[in-house]
Amino acid sequence: MTSTRTSPIATARRLVTEIPGPRSRELAARKLDAVAGGVGTTLPVYASAAHGGVLEDVDGNVFIDLGSGIAVTTVGSSAPRVVEAVTDQAGRFTHTCFMVTPYESYLEVAERLNRLTPGDHDKRTALFNSGAEAVENAVKIARSATGRQAVVVFDHAYHGRTTLTMAMTAKSVPYKHGFGPFAPEVYRAPLSYAYRDGGLSGAEAAARAIDQIEKQVGATNLAAVVIEPIQGEGGFIVPAPGFLPALAEWCRANGVAFVADEVQTGFARTGDMFASDHEGVVPDLIVTAKGIAGGLPLSAVTGRADLMDAVHPGGLGGTYGGNPLACAAALAVMDTIADEKLVERARRIEEVVKARLRSIQEKDDRVGDIRGRGAMIAVELVEPGSMTPAPALAKAVATYAHREGVIVLTCGTYGNVLRFLPPLAISDAELGEAFDVVEDAFATSGAS
Numbered sequence: 001m002t003s004t005r006t007s008p009i010a011t012a013r014r015l016v017t018e019i020p021g022p023r024s025r026e027l028a029a030r031k032l033d034a035v036a037g038g039v040g041t042t043l044p045v046y047a048s049a050a051h052g053g054v055l056e057d058v059d060g061n062v063f064i065d066l067g068s069g070i071a072v073t074t075v076g077s078s079a080p081r082v083v084e085a086v087t088d089q090a091g092r093f094t095h096t097c098f099m100v101t102p103y104e105s106y107l108e109v110a111e112r113l114n115r116l117t118p119g120d121h122d123k124r125t126a127l128f129n130s131g132a133e134a135v136e137n138a139v140k141i142a143r144s145a146t147g148r149q150a151v152v153v154f155d156h157a158y159h160g161r162t163t164l165t166m167a168m169t170a171k172s173v174p175y176k177h178g179f180g181p182f183a184p185e186v187y188r189a190p191l192s193y194a195y196r197d198g199g200l201s202g203a204e205a206a207a208r209a210i211d212q213i214e215k216q217v218g219a220t221n222l223a224a225v226v227i228e229p230i231q232g233e234g235g236f237i238v239p240a241p242g243f244l245p246a247l248a249e250w251c252r253a254n255g256v257a258f259v260a261d262e263v264q265t266g267f268a269r270t271g272d273m274f275a276s277d278h279e280g281v282v283p284d285l286i287v288t289a290k291g292i293a294g295g296l297p298l299s300a301v302t303g304r305a306d307l308m309d310a311v312h313p314g315g316l317g318g319t320y321g322g323n324p325l326a327c328a329a330a331l332a333v334m335d336t337i338a339d340e341k342l343v344e345r346a347r348r349i350e351e352v353v354k355a356r357l358r359s360i361q362e363k364d365d366r367v368g369d370i371r372g373r374g375a376m377i378a379v380e381l382v383e384p385g386s387m388t389p390a391p392a393l394a395k396a397v398a399t400y401a402h403r404e405g406v407i408v409l410t411c412g413t414y415g416n417v418l419r420f421l422p423p424l425a426i427s428d429a430e431l432g433e434a435f436d437v438v439e440d441a442f443a444t445s446g447a448s
């Protein structure tokens with residue numbers, strides 16, 4: 001399908017001022033006086049338009065986007081079908097509250113999620129606004145259905161910034177520092193992290209985690225194990241094969257809800273519709289958000305009907321959950337993923353990006369590990385010839401790329417991971433040009 005409108009912006013990188021330009025600097029000064037200091041920004045440039053794989057700033061600079069607003073604009077920003085669906089819906093009604101007078105698009109999103117998510121068992125869905133809100137609701141559902149309270153999460157996990165999800169998130173600064181006390185009954189288990197755990201197999205790492213859970217929590221106290229199938233903020237850590245299936249199996253045998261937090265990995269991002277699909281893992285509950293609605297705020301919990309329906313009527317909801325504009329956008333996103341074969345596109349992006357990163361690694365021993373799947377790929381950077389994290393190098397490479405018109409993000413417990421999350425709408429030319437810049441960034445960023 002061709003664009004329903006002419007792109008207002010160029011489709012290639014263009015730098016017309018220094019970065020940030022004068023207009024962005026003016027806005028940054030206004031931000032200081034208007035916006036709470038705790039709300040940070042990665043790039044000092046202010047957006048004026050974004051489309052496909054590029055973003056234009058208020059000074060007329062055009063950036064190639066390797067971040068997708070943190071894995072949200074998977075179908076591209078202002079994707080044509082999303083714009084059309086949202087515009088049409090906005091003219092009909094913007095809100096009624098599904099809990100007051102419901103509407104059909106909410107049902108359709110639920111039906112499609114029930115079909116698209118792993119497993120062909122009977123499922124139900126509830127819609128919310130943010131990833132954190134959906135994670136909280138998954139925990140509520142698991143507690144209500146099991147009559148148990150404890151929740152197990154993992155090292156390096158990120159599940160959000162609300163009180164409960166902050167307790168579930170691993171990293172103190174910036175997410176938790178000064179914000180305690182934290183919610184009780186949240187326990188942390190060791191992950192499978194091949195690069196840093198001496199190459200434990202998936203089965204060995206699962207046995208280690210399960211042993212700790214059994215000793216420190218006890219299966220009969222445990223409502224849910226919540227895990228990102230590939231960790232996002234924690235550093236794009238891909239557990240060794242067998243780790244997720246073994247955990248899911250143990251949960252099934254012990255009446256514990258296995259909850260996949262696919263907020264970052266969902267919707268074609270990893271070269272499967274969901275990252276759980278990769279190893280045939282069927283979660284009891286799956287949490288989705290980010291890529292679900294092309295930039296409109298929407299999230300969901302989808303799962304086994306017997307668990308989802310265990311909650312009393314009125315026990316789940318929220319004023320805006322499943323807002324009609326967001327539902328219209330989500331349906332357009334799901335159509336776009338299917339019609340434009342974006343799952344395959346993500347796999348192709350993986351090949352291109354990993355090849356580029358391997359050729360950088362051959363020349364540069366500071367690239368310690370290349371990992372990830374689909375259009376969710378990262379490099380972990382270390383001091384030469386060691387495994388010591390090199391966060392300053394990650395920052396230097398990212399800053400160089402920003403100045404040269406490429407949006408890249410960092411992450412990781414040690415801040416030493418560069419992550420690449422391009423929109424699946426990015427062209428091969430844009431991708432190639434962006435990685436030319438990344439390669440230059442490594443060549444010009446001196447020993448950290």
Ligand SMILES: *Cc1c(COP(=O)(O)O)cnc(C)c1O
Nearest residue numbers: 130131132158159160232263264
């Ligand atoms: C971003 C993220 C969240 C939180 O989502 P918000 O919409 O920011 O609340 C939760 N889990 C994972 C894995 C995420 O990447």
